[in-house]
Amino acid sequence: MRIDPKSHVPIYLQIVEGIRSEIGSGLRRPGESLPSLRALAVELLVNPNTVQRAYEELERQGLIISRRGVGMFVATTDEEVTRGSEEEAVLDTFRKGIASARAARISTRGITQLFEVALGQTRRRAGGRT
Amino acid sequence: MSGQFPAGSAIELVGLTKRYGTSVVVDRLSLSVPRGSTFGLIGPNGAGKSTTIKMLMGLLAPTSGSARVLGFDVATRSRDVRRQVGYVPETHQIYRWMRVGEVVGFVKLLYDSWDDRLCEDLLDRFALDRNKRVKHLSKGAIAKLGLLLAIAHKPEVLVLDEPVSGMDPIIREEFLEGVLQAVADGRRTILFSSHNLDDVRRLADSVAILCEGRLVVHRDTDALLASTKRVTAVLKDGCLPRGAPEGVIWQRVARREWSLTITDFSGEVLGRLKDENPIETVTVEDLGLEDIFKDYIKGRRAVE
Numbered sequence: 163m164r165i166d167p168k169s170h171v172p173i174y175l176q177i178v179e180g181i182r183s184e185i186g187s188g189l190r191r192p193g194e195s196l197p198s199l200r201a202l203a204v205e206l207l208v209n210p211n212t213v214q215r216a217y218e219e220l221e222r223q224g225l226i227i228s229r230r231g232v233g234m235f236v237a238t239t240d241e242e243v244t245r246g247s248e249e250e251a252v253l254d255t256f257r258k259g260i261a262s263a264r265a266a267r268i269s270t271r272g273i274t275q276l277f278e279v280a281l282g283q284t285r286r287r288a289g290g291r292t
Numbered sequence: 293m294s295g296q297f298p299a300g301s302a303i304e305l306v307g308l309t310k311r312y313g314t315s316v317v318v319d320r321l322s323l324s325v326p327r328g329s330t331f332g333l334i335g336p337n338g339a340g341k342s343t344t345i346k347m348l349m350g351l352l353a354p355t356s357g358s359a360r361v362l363g364f365d366v367a368t369r370s371r372d373v374r375r376q377v378g379y380v381p382e383t384h385q386i387y388r389w390m391r392v393g394e395v396v397g398f399v400k401l402l403y404d405s406w407d408d409r410l411c412e413d414l415l416d417r418f419a420l421d422r423n424k425r426v427k428h429l430s431k432g433a434i435a436k437l438g439l440l441l442a443i444a445h446k447p448e449v450l451v452l453d454e455p456v457s458g459m460d461p462i463i464r465e466e467f468l469e470g471v472l473q474a475v476a477d478g479r480r481t482i483l484f485s486s487h488n489l490d491d492v493r494r495l496a497d498s499v500a501i502l503c504e505g506r507l508v509v510h511r512d513t514d515a516l517l518a519s520t521k522r523v524t525a526v527l528k529d530g531c532l533p534r535g536a537p538e539g540v541i542w543q544r545v546a547r548r549e550w551s552l553t554i555t556d557f558s559g560e561v562l563g564r565l566k567d568e569n570p571i572e573t574v575t576v577e578d579l580g581l582e583d584i585f586k587d588y589i590k591g592r593r594a595v596e
Contacts, residue, residue: 167490170578172514204472207465208494209330 165206173208177216178223185225185236186250196226196234302327302449302481303348307357310343310505317343319505320357325483325498332496332513333485336589339502341485342382345453348483349379361449375403378442382453384434386426392437393422396444403445411444418470432463436470443474450475452484456491464488468495489582501585503592509555513581520584521557522577523565525550531570537561542591548572553579553587 163180165173184190196202199217203210217234220226226234263273303325310318318340325331333341346352348359350370358365364372386395396415400406415422418436426434435455443450452471456464468491475482486492492499493513500510509516520541527533527548536543536552539561543552550571554561557576566574579587 165494167493168580168582170517170580172517173494174514200473204469206494207468207472209497210472210475211329211497 163206165208174212174215174219177202177206177208177213178219181216181220182225182250190236192236192238194236195232196236198233300326301360302329302362303331303483304360305344305348305357306359308344308347308354308359309356310340310347310352311355316505318347318354321502321505321507322357323500323507323510325481327481328479329497330482330495331484332492332499333483333502334487334489334492334499334585335485335502338504340505341502342453344502345451345483345485348451349377350374375405375445376448378445378447378450380435380438380442380450380452380455382457384438386434386437386441388427389425391423391425392420392429395426395437395441396422399441400444405445407444407446410446411440414440414444414470414474417473418466432459432466435459435463435467439467439470439474447480449481449483452482454485454487456486456488464491489585493581499581501588503589508588508592516555516584517579517581519557520553520555520579522579522583522587523552523554523557523562523574524577525552525565525569525574526572528570528572534569537565537568540591542587542594553584553591 163177163184165176165180167173169176181190181196190196196217197205199210199213202213206213217226217228221228221234225237227237228234260273263276268276301324305321305323308318308321309316321340321344333344335341343352347354348361348366350366350373353367358367360366361373362376364376366373387398390398392415396411400408400411414420418433418440420429420433420437420440426437429437439455442452450471455471456467459467471482482495484495496513498511499513499516501508525533527545527550529548533543533545533550537554539554539556541553541555543550545551550569552565562574562576565571
């Protein structure tokens with residue numbers, strides 16, 4: 163994980179995204195412990211308050227859990243973690259599709275209509291298989 | 293002024309001023325730093341950063357106004373302040389002919405709260421040879437020794453004046469790691485001045501910009517970045533801007549291009565800007581801390 167001090171993105175959010183992608187890529191596995199506030203602050207050269215804020219946000223999102231007196235762990239509810247990263251991947255595909263539609267000067271309404279068409283097609287395909 | 297010190301503040305400046313003859317080096321500076329937070333002081337050379345820090349440490353008497361650290365007025369209680377504050381000055385005034393172990397033994401006598409175990413731990417961690425004379429240490433090692441001497445008495449507040457100036461990137465990183473290792477568990481308050489805006493961004497919960505002795509802005513670092521935007525407007529042919537919205541910290545008109553840096557930016561501000569001015573198109577960009585800093589300073593100097 164790298165922190166970009168020149169970015170306008172708050173550093174705590176950079177850490178949230180960094181850990182999210184480390185969990186998504188399998189670098190950090192469910193049930194594994196996360197570094198202490200102090201260790202991660204030293205490693206990333208950031209303020210420990212900022213690491214704490216990032217951990218609070220990750221906990222709120224259900225990606226990590228805290229065990230009192232022991233520390234932070236990657237959440238073991240695998241589905242939740244993978245669903246989070248899978249949803250993010252799907253969202254990314256959508257974003258790319260929208261970008262190419264915009265490049266082709268298709269209106270927002272047009273994009274919505276095309277999405278409905280695509281959804282209808284896949285529904286029919288899925289229906290045909292069962 | 294006693295009794296007005298907010299319980300949550302570690303440092304409180306009220307109208308702090310330093311004058312030398314007719315020149316005002318620090319001009320009615322008022323701000324407070326919450327306990328447990330890290331505060332970054334930035335400003336161009338000669339902005340009054342070091343003078344402010346020296347007044348805070350009781351090394352310079354304010355001409356007027358007051359500074360309190362942990363509730364102690366620095367003018368009358370400087371001994372109490374020094375006991376609970378670790379100070380890393382811009383230039384280290386460590387006896388160069390002494391050996392590291394002798395310097396440590398000497399400074400130790402000044403503090404009741406000196407922690408021998410922490411001190412030994414820091415000597416090892418910073419790889420400082422107890423038998424080496426200070427004059428034979430590298431620049432980075434002297435800086436680390438300065439840090440050790442400032443934190444081995446476990447101060448509640450740590451004050452660093454341009455701690456990493458002149459350090460190469462490796463030593464700078466080691467030094468900052470040392471600061472973070474030393475303070476991360478204690479919930480200490482840190483005040484530091486720096487020209488390295490990347491460090492300020494990494495470390496400071498809140499940041500203050502000083503220019504010509506005056507406080508230009510003091511804000512939560514993330515809030516400052518989130519609310520400050522660069523707006524670039526293309527003016528209609530032959531037209532000039534009619535009125536800038538509130539919150540403009542810097543602006544420039546170059547041919548048809550009107551650039552503005554606006555703080556507390558919002559959709560409403562943009563709407564008003566568009567309504568009140570002859571504008572063709574407008575773009576809004578985020579800015580990094582360095583651009584925000586430069587625009588505040590340029591904007592300030594353009595006014596004076």
